Amino acid sequence: MSILLIAEHNNKEFKPFTLNAISAASQINEDVHVLVLGSNSDSVAKSISEVPNVKKVIHVNNSLYENYLAENYTSAVIKLAESYSHIVCSANTFGKNLMPRVAALLDVSQVSDITKVIAEDTFLRPIYAGNAFATVKSTDKIKCVTIRPTSFDPAPTSGGSAEIINGDPGDASELSKFIKKEEIKSDRPELGTARVVVSGGRGMQSGENFKLITAVADKLNAAIGASRAAVDAGYITNDHQVGQTGKVVVPDLYIAVGISGAIQHLAGMKESKVIVAINKDGEAPIFSVADYGLEADLFEALPKFLEELNKLNTIQK
Amino acid sequence: MKILVAVKRVIDYNVQIRVKEDGTGVVTDNVKMSTNPPDDNAIEEAVKLKEAGKATEVVAVSVGEEKAQETVRKALAVGADRGILVKADGVIEPLAVSKILQKVVEKEKPDLVFMGKQAIDDDCNQTGQMLAALLNWPQATFASKIEVKDKSLEVTREIDEGLETIEVNVPAIVTCDLRLNEPRYASLPNIMKAKKKPIEQITASDLGVDTKPRIEQIKVEEPPKRKAGIKVASVEELVQKLKNEAKVI
Numbered sequence: 407m408s409i410l411l412i413a414e415h416n417n418k419e420f421k422p423f424t425l426n427a428i429s430a431a432s433q434i435n436e437d438v439h440v441l442v443l444g445s446n447s448d449s450v451a452k453s454i455s456e457v458p459n460v461k462k463v464i465h466v467n468n469s470l471y472e473n474y475l476a477e478n479y480t481s482a483v484i485k486l487a488e489s490y491s492h493i494v495c496s497a498n499t500f501g502k503n504l505m506p507r508v509a510a511l512l513d514v515s516q517v518s519d520i521t522k523v524i525a526e527d528t529f530l531r532p533i534y535a536g537n538a539f540a541t542v543k544s545t546d547k548i549k550c551v552t553i554r555p556t557s558f559d560p561a562p563t564s565g566g567s568a569e570i571i572n573g574d575p576g577d578a579s580e581l582s583k584f585i586k587k588e589e590i591k592s593d594r595p596e597l598g599t600a601r602v603v604v605s606g607g608r609g610m611q612s613g614e615n616f617k618l619i620t621a622v623a624d625k626l627n628a629a630i631g632a633s634r635a636a637v638d639a640g641y642i643t644n645d646h647q648v649g650q651t652g653k654v655v656v657p658d659l660y661i662a663v664g665i666s667g668a669i670q671h672l673a674g675m676k677e678s679k680v681i682v683a684i685n686k687d688g689e690a691p692i693f694s695v696a697d698y699g700l701e702a703d704l705f706e707a708l709p710k711f712l713e714e715l716n717k718l719n720t721i722q723k
Numbered sequence: 724m725k726i727l728v729a730v731k732r733v734i735d736y737n738v739q740i741r742v743k744e745d746g747t748g749v750v751t752d753n754v755k756m757s758t759n760p761p762d763d764n765a766i767e768e769a770v771k772l773k774e775a776g777k778a779t780e781v782v783a784v785s786v787g788e789e790k791a792q793e794t795v796r797k798a799l800a801v802g803a804d805r806g807i808l809v810k811a812d813g814v815i816e817p818l819a820v821s822k823i824l825q826k827v828v829e830k831e832k833p834d835l836v837f838m839g840k841q842a843i844d845d846d847c848n849q850t851g852q853m854l855a856a857l858l859n860w861p862q863a864t865f866a867s868k869i870e871v872k873d874k875s876l877e878v879t880r881e882i883d884e885g886l887e888t889i890e891v892n893v894p895a896i897v898t899c900d901l902r903l904n905e906p907r908y909a910s911l912p913n914i915m916k917a918k919k920k921p922i923e924q925i926t927a928s929d930l931g932v933d934t935k936p937r938i939e940q941i942k943v944e945e946p947p948k949r950k951a952g953i954k955v956a957s958v959e960e961l962v963q964k965l966k967n968e969a970k971v972i
Contacts, residue, residue: 475889476852477861499882503864506817506852515818515937518847528941533845537740538749541941581861583890585877590885598883602971626972644902650736650843651760651901659971669739676949680969682961688954697952697969700961707958714962721972 407491408437408461412483414500415442415450417472423496425457425560430553431494432459432561433523439464439490441573443482445472451570458566464573471575473584474500480507481576487512487548491526497552509550516550517542521557535650535673556599556656597629597646601722602659605631605648605675606641609664609685609704613641618708619663625715627723631655631675633665649674664704667692684708724871724893725780726769727833728803729824730762732787732794733844746942758794761839763801763906764899768869769837770802771904777871778835780804784827786820788812792922799917800909806922807831811934817845819927819934821853826930828858833894835876840865840898851898861891867902 411431414421420442431438439462442451451465464486470478483504487493493508495501497519509516521539522530528543529551544551590596597603604623606616616630623630631648632641648655650673660678665671667683667690675681676695683696686703693699700707715721734740734749735757741750758766772778783798784807785791795806809823828836841848855862863869863878867886870877880887881900891897909917927934955961965972 476864480856499865499880502848503852503862506849507856507862509849510818510821510853510856513818515816516847516849517938518849531846532946533943534734534740534749535843535846536946538742538943539946540943543939543941544937545939546937579861581859581892581895582863585888585890587882587884587888588886596883659965659969668737670736676946680965680971681949681952682965693952693954695949695952697949698961698964699952699954700958701954702958710958711962714958715972718962718966718972 407435408439409435409492409494410486410490411438411440412479412493412495412504413440413442413450413454414496415444415447417444417447418449420450420454421500422560423498423555424454425563426555426558427494427496427553428457428459429561430520430523430558434492434494434526437461441483441486442466443471443479445469453563455568455570456564456566457561459561460566460568463568463570465570466573466575468575470578475579475582475584476503476507477579477581478576479504480511481579483508483576484511485574485576490548492549492551494551494553496555498555501552505550505552512548512550514546514548514550515544516552517544518552519554520551521554535654536677537673594623595627595629597631597648597653597655600629600655600657602626602628603631603648603655603657604628604661604663605633605665606636606663607633607665608635608639610636610641616642618705621712622661622708622715625712626721633668633671635668662692662696663708665692666690667695724778724834725782725832726772726778726835726837727782727784727828727831728765728769728798729836729838729850730766730783730785730794730798731759731839731842732756732785732791733759733842736760736843742943742945746944748940748943756790758797759839759842761841761899761901764901764903765837765839766798766801766803767904767906768899772871773802782807782831782833784809784824786811786815786823786927795922796917797909799920800914801907805920808922808924809927809930810924811927814936814940815934816936816938817847817849817853818937819932820850821857822932823927823930824850824854825857826932835894836896838898840900851896855896860894860896862896862898863889863891864898865900866897867900869897869903
């Protein structure tokens with residue numbers, strides 16, 4: 407049996423996380439088929455067919471799929487599902503919205519957000535925001551699985567030439583209607599995918615003081631994060647919140663400034679590759695997860711940090 | 724308009740999770756339990772719609788062990804009119820919860836069902852979408868704004884790229900994001916009043932739902948420990964280490 411992966415795209419190009427999902431899928435089973443539900447989306451089908459891990463592309467080109475609605479997507483996926491052993495997609499807002507709707511109609515108990523493939527029916531997944539990991543085995547005939555994209559390397563984008571076949575659209579749903587999408591346009595990288603994140607906590611003392619964070623973030627081309635305490639205190643909006651009740655981030659470098667390291671914050675950042683903590687309280691729990699801890703007053707340390715960064719000849723972007 | 728709100732009892736978000744030594748799960752004995760945080764947003768939104776005269780009744784429902792009654796009671800204390808507890812022991816997967824809620828919906832006939840977008844214990848993010856599928860209702864997941872129209876809702880959704888607005892016909896399922904509203908605290912008089920509000924108790928087997936898990940949990944373990952880091956003495960040393968040792972800047 408083969409594996410069916412549902413591509414995320416904007417009718418012109420596929421979203422980068424599709425490549426991470428494809429590489430996870432090919433660890434489960436090499437016969438990966440990708441379903442592209444789109445409208446005037448030939449370029450998406452073509453570029454996916456060039457991914458070497460992909461064995462077949464099923465392209466459904468229909469105005470029904472001009473915008474993504476879970477209700478419309480689900481019907482098309484269900485029509486194909488019975489010929490597959492697995493149905494997979496990314497565990498981002500696209501896949502989280504879609505997969506459970508598919509799984510319920512197939513009477514399947516979904517395995518969400520896997521970080522490792524152990525066997526074709528057995529997976530590792532974080533629970534309690536990564537404070538524990540569960541090894542789980544699906545006993546359903548069809549396995550519905552969503553993949554945490556940052557846990558898998560992206561598949562290569564060229565060298566393949568998979569067959570593209572035209573698929574049938576599903577039933578049109580009248581239940582919901584797309585109205586608009588407002589993409590956040592920012593020169594700054596997105597918090598969830600940034601290579602570097604600089605976060606401030608209650609120690610920042612005011613929203614105004616976050617400009618110290620912004621200056622360092624600008625220099626490092628970093629996203630700006632915050633602890634729940636800083637958000638609750640009104641220093642910054644909650645779309646910056648990192649933690650169990652905010653975003654989970656895994657950047658190469660995470661710099662925690664004036665953050666004590668409450669459990670719920672650690673849950674959102676402790677998988678980062680390198681963690682720096684700057685805090686004047688040497689006993690703060692954040693130091694227990696930090697690779698490099700600096701016990702210092704942040705109001706002196708941050709300007710100094712920027713000054714030292716400015717002295718460097720090159721900074722990775 | 725009648726709103727059913729599903730709430731889940733979970734380990735409080737401020738508690739440090741401990742994995743059981745035998746690897747069968749996490750320690751829940753003598754651990755502080757609370758309402759799943761985004762479920763508080765779901766209740767708040769329903770109560771606000773009632774206060775605005777747009778909803779007529781708010782019913783809180785929970786699926787779980789006897790003690791989940793406390794979670795239902797808390798929903799009553801912030802303004803839900805009555806409660807339902809569907810008793811079920813052991814691991815109840817989202818698929819089974821959604822089948823139970825489907826039966827409750829068929830009986831209660833709400834116009835809307837609200838719940839949190841995700842539970843902070845199993846982190847599955849499935850129940851709302853599954854319930855929508857089983858009922859063949861539209862779903863508006865990760866809602867950060869809800870506007871009630873004549874026979875529909877306009878919902879703003881938090882998605883990776885920013886915000887998306889969709890319109891869903893009523894009846895509908897809405898799963899709530901933390902940004903939807905600011906949940907209120909229950910006042911003492913309201914906590915007292917909530918004690919008099921009715922909670923109907925039924926069991927999953929009364930509803931004829933098979934809750935046997937389909938996913939076998941092989942083991943639960945601690946996340947890999949980070950190796951101990953070092954303290955640096957100065958900002959200069961920090962920058963040098965980041966540049967030359969960690970090679971991340």
